[in-house]
Amino acid sequence: MTTSTPHTSTHRVTLEDVAREAGVSRATASRVITGCGPSSAEARDRVIAAVKALGYIPDAAARALVGGHGFRLVVAVTGHTPSTLDDPYVDRFVASVAVTCATRGIGVSLQWLPYRDPDQVRRLAKDRSARAVLLLNATDAVLRAVPAALTGRIASIGLGSTTVPVFDVDLAGATAAMVYHLYDKGRRRIAMVSGPAWMPCVARSVETYRSLMQAGGLPFRLVRSNFTADGGKAAARTALCRWPDTDAVIAGNDAVALGIIAALRGQGRNIPGDVAVCGFDDIPFAVLSTPTLTTSTHPVERIATAATTAVLDGSWASPATYYPSQLICRESA
Amino acid sequence: MTTSTPHTSTHRVTLEDVAREAGVSRATASRVITGCGPSSAEARDRVIAAVKALGYIPDAAARALVGGHGFRLVVAVTGHTPSTLDDPYVDRFVASVAVTCATRGIGVSLQWLPYRDPDQVRRLAKDRSARAVLLLNATDAVLRAVPAALTGRIASIGLGSTTVPVFDVDLAGATAAMVYHLYDKGRRRIAMVSGPAWMPCVARSVETYRSLMQAGGLPFRLVRSNFTADGGKAAARTALCRWPDTDAVIAGNDAVALGIIAALRGQGRNIPGDVAVCGFDDIPFAVLSTPTLTTSTHPVERIATAATTAVLDGSWASPATYYPSQLICRESA
DNA sequence: ACCGGAACTGGAAGCGCTCTCACACCCGGC
């Protein structure tokens, strides 16, 4: 049966080779391998045997070219600085997506969009070697660039849109829970050290904080920072100078919170005695720091998996799903 | 000039359209766009204008199909558990690669290889939509699966090979520096809490530690763990039970080190008074912990960039490059 | 014996692109 031509080591095994080896046509071989279209049991056996014998691996590029779409999920992360990519939230998210996709035989691409350029999004959306796109930290401008026709193939993690499904942490709720918690503990002069203003999730958090403080007749004290510990240190010094009587700080994330704690303690402040500090994300070190960090934990894996399956299968329950965050009370607040 | 046919919104703009709009053939348009092959100034202008007017974006799948290789760099991370993907070293590495590639217009794929299956590597190597592959945590078995013909397109981060270029941290040197440092501080009963045994970098670190201790006639105390803080906590308890007089611990990474510190302090040990602890990686929180963590910092960005450019350009200076790590002495040792 | 239809198969088109090749053109030199 095995009429295999002696093939050189440089020759790439194509469907043609499989078909010849199995004694069927390319069309039949293709039907067997893709599993769609009718095929007799005998043809199936022979093709599968040939695939094994030859070590055939379908060419993804050719499949994408003819099939209209490929087998990769693109995770596009927005942000001017590379640190956006090295963020613990993003890292966990990407890792979860990679795991989910690995079980489905789908590749994952990580794309950095430094300039939040709508054109880049259009480019991503038109790349047929990709099957779907997940947008992280997308802004309104970026989302508007998504072609309406592609709605089903693209999802946003963290910004509302009528055409694209949204999956995100309920950061407004998380922020509110944190403010209430600090208020219950007797804190009244609560400052916020937020992340970059352009980030949609930051905007929501700040807005919640602002409206709650306003509603309670409490002072609104906002310092912009980035999402790093060094940023937190700098912000702590700024905030202290400006409002020395601050008795609580809500940091944009845990790294910032830890930076703030380090800076405050460096100035002789007692945490949480003098100033309570809390963050977001519940990174592994939140429980290891001194004092342990009060923070808010997000169901990142659930969000990532939901968004991934939704966008790959092209169906989702509601246009926007917000996952509840959970406040973790530890020593720092 | 603009003889554009009224195109529907679903129609995808192809090279054909650009050529028609510019009044040249597909071949000429292709030459202009790829920039290789002769072309007159006039043809160039007209094609470029047409590209702009039509919003043409070359189809990556078609290019990969005909060109023999695509425009993506695959970063394949080995390891049974998803946590391998969520490791700070890997995260920094991947982020650096993504940044380097973004400036070159090359996509980055993140692939998880849970079973360290050589077949998966072969599959990766044959994927022509990829231009090159970077293997993280590759084992010998995985590297042996790399087809010799693909040598130029694949690089390993962390394991020696005669056919594939290697870029890695000089972990042996880093471990040695750490052992000497502890020895200089008067520590003699030095334990090591290493990462998973299958990891090549772990093997090198353990081997260095073993041979140094042996050479100095000092006890060899090894506990295997994973790379998490919880693993470190468990390992600390094990090590303490087995060798209660241990006066120093070298942890596999900073997360483990912080876990160990937490566990030891929980048992009333003083760090570094009773036990010195140090880690590897110099994560952002190493400087924020109490006590601050003595650790070893790796030039991850340099390694990532070097490996990326080497494998994309297909040329590298030497078969194996080991980048020196730097010991950062802080309070914990 | 005949026929309609279901089940399967192979030829061939074509996805969008690159690249080889043959051709057309223009120049200066004999």
Place this chain on the structure above:
DNA sequence: GCCGGGTGTGAGAGCGCTTCCAGTTCCGGT
């Protein structure tokens, strides 16, 4: 006036695959 060499161009092949469509076989029903 003719030829060699350089320069620019377009027709066309073909990358590996899926899928349409027409053809073949084989079945049960009449």
